[in-house]
Amino acid sequence: MRISAILIVDLSRNYIVISRYLGERNRYPQPHATRLYAWLVQNLEPQRTQSYTEEFTPSAVEADQCFTLLGTTGNRAVPIRIRFRFVSPGSIVTFYTWQMPEPDLLPTLQQYWGYSSFRPLQEQIVGSLLGGHDTCVVMPTGGGKSLCYQLPALVLGKTAIVISPLIALMQDQSAQLAQMGIPAAVLNSSLDPGEQSRIMAKARSGEYRLLYLSPERLAREDTIGWLRGVPISFFAIDEAHCISEWGHEFRPEYRQLSRLRAYFPDLPLAAFTASATRRVRHDILQQLQLSNPHRYIASFHRKNLRYLLRECTGYEQNGLLARALGNYPDGNAIVYAPTIRRVEEVVEFLVEEGTPAVAYHGKMDAAARRQNQERWMSDEVRVLVGTIAFGLGINKASVRRVIHLSLPKSVEQYYQEAGRAGRDGDSADCLLLWQKRDTALLAHFTNQIQDSAEKERSWQRYHQIVDFAQSKHCRHRQVCLHFGETPKWASCGSCDVCSGLPEWLATASEIGTSEANRVAAVHTRRPAQQSVGSGSTRSIGQNAKFDPELREYLREWRRTAAKEQGVAAFVIMHDTALDELCRKQPKTIPELLNVSGFGLKKAEIYGKKIIAALVRFREGARAKGVSTESGLRT
Numbered sequence: 110m111r112i113s114a115i116l117i118v119d120l121s122r123n124y125i126v127i128s129r130y131l132g133e134r135n136r137y138p139q140p141h142a143t144r145l146y147a148w149l150v151q152n153l154e155p156q157r158t159q160s161y162t163e164e165f166t167p168s169a170v171e172a173d174q175c176f177t178l179l180g181t182t183g184n185r186a187v188p189i190r191i192r193f194r195f196v197s198p199g200s201i202v203t204f205y206t207w208q209m210p211e212p213d214l215l216p217t218l219q220q221y222w223g224y225s226s227f228r229p230l231q232e233q234i235v236g237s238l239l240g241g242h243d244t245c246v247v248m249p250t251g252g253g254k255s256l257c258y259q260l261p262a263l264v265l266g267k268t269a270i271v272i273s274p275l276i277a278l279m280q281d282q283s284a285q286l287a288q289m290g291i292p293a294a295v296l297n298s299s300l301d302p303g304e305q306s307r308i309m310a311k312a313r314s315g316e317y318r319l320l321y322l323s324p325e326r327l328a329r330e331d332t333i334g335w336l337r338g339v340p341i342s343f344f345a346i347d348e349a350h351c352i353s354e355w356g357h358e359f360r361p362e363y364r365q366l367s368r369l370r371a372y373f374p375d376l377p378l379a380a381f382t383a384s385a386t387r388r389v390r391h392d393i394l395q396q397l398q399l400s401n402p403h404r405y406i407a408s409f410h411r412k413n414l415r416y417l418l419r420e421c422t423g424y425e426q427n428g429l430l431a432r433a434l435g436n437y438p439d440g441n442a443i444v445y446a447p448t449i450r451r452v453e454e455v456v457e458f459l460v461e462e463g464t465p466a467v468a469y470h471g472k473m474d475a476a477a478r479r480q481n482q483e484r485w486m487s488d489e490v491r492v493l494v495g496t497i498a499f500g501l502g503i504n505k506a507s508v509r510r511v512i513h514l515s516l517p518k519s520v521e522q523y524y525q526e527a528g529r530a531g532r533d534g535d536s537a538d539c540l541l542l543w544q545k546r547d548t549a550l551l552a553h554f555t556n557q558i559q560d561s562a563e564k565e566r567s568w569q570r571y572h573q574i575v576d577f578a579q580s581k582h583c584r585h586r587q588v589c590l591h592f593g594e595t596p597k598w599a600s601c602g603s604c605d606v607c608s609g610l611p612e613w614l615a616t617a618s619e620i621g622t623s624e625a626n627r628v629a630a631v632h633t634r635r636p637a638q639q640s641v642g643s644g645s646t647r648s649i650g651q652n653a654k655f656d657p658e659l660r661e662y663l664r665e666w667r668r669t670a671a672k673e674q675g676v677a678a679f680v681i682m683h684d685t686a687l688d689e690l691c692r693k694q695p696k697t698i699p700e701l702l703n704v705s706g707f708g709l710k711k712a713e714i715y716g717k718k719i720i721a722a723l724v725r726f727r728e729g730a731r732a733k734g735v736s737t738e739s740g741l742r743t
């Protein structure tokens with residue numbers, strides 16, 4: 110059934126809000142609210158059937174409409190299984206006991222995000238948060254976790270507090286939300302004090318649907334007192350594995366989050382992570398003191414990724430890297446190097462080889478680092494070479510390959526870093542070019558750890574990653590097993606073990622020759638190999654053809670728009686949206702709204718400009734810069 114409105118009974122605010130599905134609100138005065146509320150509290154046990162009649166004069170609602178009730182006891186939203194209908198306009202309300210259905214969220218998804226459907230588990234997770242449940246979500250990189258808290262934050266109408274480890278990540282998200290017409294802000298200590306107090310005051314008056322805070326900020330003494338005055342809907346903890354010492358990215362500040370339950374016992378808490386073993390999941394639940402949480406664990410099998418592991422010597426590595434990059438004429442790459450020196454070496458090597466690349470590491474000054482990151486984010490340079498300092502929270506969906514030049518410290522770390530490839534769902538390669546001596550180095554570092562518990566954890570991680578690299582079992586399967594998932598299949602058809610190494614990565618004896626390999630190779634043709642960008646049209650992802658010149662023209666338009674607004678290019682639109690623009694070439698705003706990723710607000714901001722750019726292209730305009738596709742712009 111279709112729900113046309115959500116009714117929120119909220120005594121703390123002294124009114125009943127009837128939000129006509131995100132439309133305007135009608136406020137009903139206190140006496141009504143109290144009586145209705147008293148009745149609701151008495152009847153919270155869903156099994157009892159009761160009917161209740163009350164004089165009610167809803168001026169703005171028509172007869173016979175159905176509503177979902179979200180009651181609140183104290184501050185905590187509880188789903189109430191009741192339906193009520195207006196028997197005749199402006200008179201009697203009748204209540205029935207009733208299972209609360211999932212509200213129809215698709216119109217909101219379409220209106221704000223411009224997406225026509227949910228990804229796996231998203232709808233259930235949103236439902237959980239709308240129902241006021243503690244929630245724990247493990248979903249791989251690119252699975253779409255952000256939407257799972259952003260959408261309920263929007264629908265619930267209060268303020269969701271999002272804790273996230275990185276300022277850049279929070280800023281990106283809040284910029285993207287602004288472009289969708291959803292009020293959001295980031296509060297961090299890098300803002301000047303005046304700006305901080307403005308945001309804090311606005312937050313108190315409930316102006317934001319989402320407010321992003323760093324864990325450090327939350328730990329500050331004055332923060333809790335101020336938060337008590339904010340009308341909070343729920344807390345969302347992003348990258349929640351940072352709370353666990355067993356996780357590969359333990360952040361001591363995250364431990365402060367365990368105070369949340371004590372300070373806000375009635376508010377739902379939701380934890381989100383892309384990589385958590387059973388152990389880490391257990392830690393998350395325990396540290397945050399989640400109570401009977403709804404748990405959602407998506408599969409760790411990311412079918413669009415191809416894992417290719419190759420042991421090599423130090424002499425071979427650069428050559429293999431060059432071959433690998435040369436084999437992908439299009440799209441973006443991240444190369445992970447183990448040390449700052451190696452980062453610099455590799456950049457130098459690649460530039461000499463004619464492949465423009467930029468560096469990213471902790472010893473560069475902040476401005477240079479930021480500039481390199483931006484040049485890569487905006488597609489000016491295709492290849493970024495970084496230490497592991499790069500990437501947490503990097504929100505670029507169209508990375509076509511991630512290449513590691515040494516063994517990471519753990520399978521989780523590898524899964525997360527490699528997982529930055531293909532977040533848009535199109536196919537991508539994850540290459541691990543490791544050397545024997547990596548294992549010795551990892552062992553050496555582990556040996557140096559003083560704390561005995563930490564040392565033990567480190568040895569465990571060491572054995573797991575070394576087994577992973579040396580094993581002759583399907584890589585995808587190993588990853589799944591590592592995270593406690595038992596796949597029903599034994600072979601994935603897209604890893605070096607199941608399909609052999611591709612020619613450009615293998616020595617003659619290693620090239621996959623079996624029938625299975627041949628079949629797999631046919632089924633997993635990489636988009637990057639289907640064409641080399643020189644033809645008049647190319648096919649990517651969804652097989653529809655489009656003009657590469659148009660793509661380049663729109664990319665240039667997007668870069669300019671992003672610079673004007675001081676945001677990253679993907680904040681304007683993702684590559685997937687850009688490619689769809691090329692395919693559909695909308696001529697009107699309604700046509701533009703059919704392009705995935707264009708909600709109402711975005712169409713309002715950019716619609717006319719994009720349509721005008723498409724007209725200019727048809728009239729002969731072309732990108733001015735040297736094509737980035739050929740990698741010549743540096």
Ligand SMILES: Nc1ncnc2c1ncn2[C@@H]1O[C@H](COP(=O)(O)OP(=O)(O)OP(=O)(O)O)[C@@H](O)[C@H]1O
Pocket residue numbers: 224225226227228231248249250251252253254255256382383502504506532533683705
């Ligand atoms: N229902 C949907 N339909 C289409 N695209 C979607 C949908 N949900 C999310 N996306 C897109 O998927 C991409 C990844 O989403 P998101 O950043 O939320 O991933 P994530 O799970 O948080 O990953 P990470 O672990 O890397 O932070 C984004 O480009 C997002 O816009």
Ligand SMILES: [Mg+2]
Pocket residue numbers: 254255347
């Ligand atoms: Mg995320």
Ligand SMILES: [Zn+2]
Pocket residue numbers: 582583584585586600601602603604605606607608
């Ligand atoms: Zn496999």
